[in-house]
Amino acid sequence: MKFDVLTLFPETFELVMKESIIGRAQEKGLVEVNAIDIRDYTKDKHRKVDDYPFGGGSGMVMMCQPVFDAFRAVTQGLDTKPRVIFMSPQGRVLTQKMAVELSKEEHLILLCGHYEGIDERIIEELVDEEISIGDYVLTGGELPAMVLIDCVSRLIPGVLSSEGSFSDESHFNGLLEYPQYTRPAEYEGRPVPEILLSGHHANIQKWRAEQSLERTRKKRPDLYEEYLKGK
Ligand SMILES: CCN(CC)Cc1ccc(CNC(=O)c2csc3nc[nH]c(=O)c23)cc1
Numbered sequence: 146m147k148f149d150v151l152t153l154f155p156e157t158f159e160l161v162m163k164e165s166i167i168g169r170a171q172e173k174g175l176v177e178v179n180a181i182d183i184r185d186y187t188k189d190k191h192r193k194v195d196d197y198p199f200g201g202g203s204g205m206v207m208m209c210q211p212v213f214d215a216f217r218a219v220t221q222g223l224d225t226k227p228r229v230i231f232m233s234p235q236g237r238v239l240t241q242k243m244a245v246e247l248s249k250e251e252h253l254i255l256l257c258g259h260y261e262g263i264d265e266r267i268i269e270e271l272v273d274e275e276i277s278i279g280d281y282v283l284t285g286g287e288l289p290a291m292v293l294i295d296c297v298s299r300l301i302p303g304v305l306s307s308e309g310s311f312s313d314e315s316h317f318n319g320l321l322e323y324p325q326y327t328r329p330a331e332y333e334g335r336p337v338p339e340i341l342l343s344g345h346h347a348n349i350q351k352w353r354a355e356q357s358l359e360r361t362r363k364k365r366p367d368l369y370e371e372y373l374k375g376k
Pocket of ligand 1: 179232233257258259261262276278279282283284285287289
């Protein structure tokens with residue numbers, strides 16, 4: 146899976162994306178993350194990438210030319226146009242289901258906005274879909290792009306060592322995860338639930354399923370409703 150990220154802050158990506166799981170996935174050749182600096186494609190002698198909005202209003206708007214040319218640089222020579230996602234507060238909110246769909250793509254181009262927005266002609270011409278990571282306002286699309294790369298990459302076979310844990314993954318079966326414990330069996334007088342020390346795998350599985358249901362009902366009634374509908 147290849148991610149080409151069009152951004153004004155490529156160094157942010159270099160730092161985060163070479164660490165940890167995504168870094169190892171890149172070393173294994175399973176995932177490739179390229180940060181393309183939009184500013185490298187501006188034709189303006191002051192390397193301008195934004196301008197005042199027509200019609201007035203506060204804030205600046207990202208201009209067409211640098212983004213169009215950065216896009217062309219990334220897509221030249223490709224026989225198919227990769228899916229282009231604009232990280233945007235107005236986009237569809239990212240869910241695990243969307244991440245699963247996106248993980249089947251070979252090549253994604255992520256466009257990170259900045260300032261108060263981008264020229265609408267970029268969206269009309271280049272963007273296939275807009276994705277938000279939630280209903281709160283951030284300063285730019287870089288963190289959202291990293292969130293998307295993280296949750297999509299971990300679904301790619303070979304990226305996670307413990308792939309088996311998928312089925313239990315919270316949000317994967319629609320329920321929240323059951324409580325987890327590890328050694329010691331008692332810490333400062335606080336014991337681990339007996340059932341987990343019993344070795345009865347069937348009982349343990351039953352207890353965990355009950356815990357997942359109970360937690361979801363309490364913490365996320367919305368997910369609980371969905372789950373009951375799906376049953
Ligand atoms: C003036 C109205 N604002 C839209 C809510 C303008 C605006 C604010 C913040 C941004 C920067 N945020 C993103 O680029 C962004 C990209 S994806 C995303 N998901 C959740 N929240 C977010 O702010 C984002 C862009 C435009």
